Amino acid sequence: MRIDKFLKNARIIKRRTVGKEACDGGRISINGKVAKAGDRVSVGDIISIRFGEREQKVEVLELLEHAPKEMAATMYKEL
Numbered sequence: 001m002r003i004d005k006f007l008k009n010a011r012i013i014k015r016r017t018v019g020k021e022a023c024d025g026g027r028i029s030i031n032g033k034v035a036k037a038g039d040r041v042s043v044g045d046i047i048s049i050r051f052g053e054r055e056q057k058v059e060v061l062e063l064l065e066h067a068p069k070e071m072a073a074t075m076y077k078e079l
Contacts, residue, residue: 001063003030003047004037009064011072012049012056022049046079 001009004019007028013019020037022028027050028035041047045060058076067075 001041001065002037003028003035003039003041006041006047006060006063006075007049009067009072010058010075011067011069012058012076027051047076 004016004023007013007019008016023035023037026034029048030039030041030045041060043060047058049056057079059079061077062075064071064075
C-alpha cells in the first residue's frame with residue numbers, strides 16, 4: 001500500500017493530498033529512509049512523521065484498503 005494512502009486510511013493524516021505534501025516536504029520516513037508519496041509500506045515497517053517540533057513514530061500492524069473509524073487505530077502501534 002502507498003504511504004500516503006496508509007496515512008489517510010489509518011487516520012494519522014486527514015487527507016491523502018496532505019500526506020503527499022508531507023512526503024514531498026521530507027517530513028515522513030519509512031525505516032529511517034525519507035519517503036516519497038508512492039513508496040510502499042508493509043507490515044512491520046516503522047514510520048516517522050514530523051509535525052513541526054513533534055515527531056510521531058508508528059509501527060505498521062495491518063494494511064486495510066477500507067478502514068472504518070473503529071478499525072483505523074488497529075492498523076498501527078505508537079512507539
